[in-house]
Amino acid sequence: MSTATAEPIDWRKEVQNGLQEMKDFSRRGFFTLVGLLTFTVACLVAGVLSLRFIIPNVTYDEPLLFKAGNPSDYPVGSTTIFSDKRVALNRDLDGFFAISLICTHLGCTPRWFQNDNMFRCPCHGSRYLRNGVRFFGPAPRPMDTVGVTLAADGTIAVDRGKLVSREARLAV
Amino acid sequence: MQDTGRFQSGMRKAAQIPIEITVQLWKSVFRHGLPLTDRIATRTALTNYWLHAHPPRIRKSHMKFSYTFCLGGISFFLFILLTVTGLFLMFYYVPSVTYAYQNMKDLQYAVSFGIVMRNLHRWSAHAMVITVWLHMCRVFYTGSYKPPREFNWGIGVLLLLMTLLLSFTGYLLPWDQLSLWAVTVGTNMAKYAPIMGPQVRFSMLGSYTVGNATVLRFYVAHVLGLPLAAAIAMMVHFWRVRKDGFSGNL
Numbered sequence: 561m562s563t564a565t566a567e568p569i570d571w572r573k574e575v576q577n578g579l580q581e582m583k584d585f586s587r588r589g590f591f592t593l594v595g596l597l598t599f600t601v602a603c604l605v606a607g608v609l610s611l612r613f614i615i616p617n618v619t620y621d622e623p624l625l626f627k628a629g630n631p632s633d634y635p636v637g638s639t640t641i642f643s644d645k646r647v648a649l650n651r652d653l654d655g656f657f658a659i660s661l662i663c664t665h666l667g668c669t670p671r672w673f674q675n676d677n678m679f680r681c682p683c684h685g686s687r688y689l690r691n692g693v694r695f696f697g698p699a700p701r702p703m704d705t706v707g708v709t710l711a712a713d714g715t716i717a718v719d720r721g722k723l724v725s726r727e728a729r730l731a732v
Numbered sequence: 733m734q735d736t737g738r739f740q741s742g743m744r745k746a747a748q749i750p751i752e753i754t755v756q757l758w759k760s761v762f763r764h765g766l767p768l769t770d771r772i773a774t775r776t777a778l779t780n781y782w783l784h785a786h787p788p789r790i791r792k793s794h795m796k797f798s799y800t801f802c803l804g805g806i807s808f809f810l811f812i813l814l815t816v817t818g819l820f821l822m823f824y825y826v827p828s829v830t831y832a833y834q835n836m837k838d839l840q841y842a843v844s845f846g847i848v849m850r851n852l853h854r855w856s857a858h859a860m861v862i863t864v865w866l867h868m869c870r871v872f873y874t875g876s877y878k879p880p881r882e883f884n885w886g887i888g889v890l891l892l893l894m895t896l897l898l899s900f901t902g903y904l905l906p907w908d909q910l911s912l913w914a915v916t917v918g919t920n921m922a923k924y925a926p927i928m929g930p931q932v933r934f935s936m937l938g939s940y941t942v943g944n945a946t947v948l949r950f951y952v953a954h955v956l957g958l959p960l961a962a963a964i965a966m967m968v969h970f971w972r973v974r975k976d977g978f979s980g981n982l
Contacts, residue, residue: 615931619939667920668913683917 624721631656631716631732639690641672647706647718648672648679650690655729656708658718659692665699679703691726702726785970790978799874803867804973807895808966810860815959817853825905827951829944832907857899864895876979884972887965894962901954904947915942915950 581589626645634640634651641648646661646669661669663681670679670688678695679688686697693702707722708730716730758766762780767773778788793799824843825835839846868888871877877885904915919942923933938945 614938615935616938616945620944621940665920666917667923668916683913 625717625719627711628716628718630714631710634716639672639674642718643669645718645720647720649708649716649718652729655731656716657691657726657729658706658708659688660704660706660720662703663699664694664701664703665697670703693726781971781974785974787974787977794978801866801870803863803870807860807863807867808970810856810863811962811966813856814853814860817849817856818955820849821853822955827905827947829907829947832905832947836906836908857902861895861899864892868892874979878979881972881976881979884969884976887969887972891962891965891969894958894965898954898958898962901950901958904942904950905954907947912942915946 626642628640628642628649631651634649634656636651636653639648639650641661643661648659648661650657650659659679661679663670663683663686665681665684665686668681668683670681670686672679677690679690679692681687681697681699684698686694686699688694688699688703691702692705694700704723705726705728707719707724707728709717709719710730710732711717755765762776764772764776764779767776777783821839824839824846826832836850839850841847843849871885871888900915900918904911919933919936922936923929925932934940936946936949937943938949
């Protein structure tokens, strides 16, 4: 058996053939072109629809806002971890602030170490200060500080969808 | 007398019919007669893709085990093994965050030979990733990616990608801590992609966090979408191996 070898393509001849075919443009050629165009458009439409279909319009994620009880539950200087909500709620002399516990490296949940006064991420070892500032590891930026407000019923509401500046505090 | 003779010859012809049908059936499958001689037997094997997927003629030196290490064949065998064991696992597995972990534990402790099926599936999956990588290295080091085999190299790269995606999607299905965070990390890597990274992650997960929608998505891709695509790519891959021949002159 001869091993298959690619024959060199004579591009000049190919182009000439193509031009000749365009000169000989016939009724059949026209309908072939229409058919191919229709097929291409149909494929594109089907592709776009399929792609759009797999992107959901509604998800079952839980609401980003949650209530965290009365301000008096939290002593000054405390750090409270809501592990299911992935939020650390801190209270300082000048008020409340909340850190979104999503590691800025690849999204794991950094854990609070009270004795060391820092967060450590279990996945790749990033470390953060209590205010979310990264000081060690592969994470590129500080963890987000999210909005803390006082709800109408006097409880604390943490809105994980609202990013605020790291200095923002809810004074109570 | 004449009538009887005609009757007898008719009977003889009728008796031939089952034999003729059998022969035709045989030939329709094997394209040659019964393998009564070495020549016919060789032809039968060489012209039949099922009996002889490899090209009929290759270099003698390439017949050695150490030329291919059977890596492609082992990968394919593992794919078959994964398909069969995966099929069995599907009988006890519900792709939902409520049941997935419990079902996985049931397979380990409550189903007869469940742990064998699960571990066969798991270890074969690990092994397949290794053999596919080694196969790619072997093809590279023997220069078998060069023309006219560059198309099949491309198909092979797609198959490697599909193997890795099958591994990744299967990783989530036990729904333990390892699954959850591995997929969180993996999809966050996709998020770093330029322009539409977050959208890519969102459509992979089917939600903003790894959850029920993600398990269902990964399950469908793992048991249907990716294996189907891989099987089609494999058909082309093997056929091209046969038609392009092994690398090197004869």
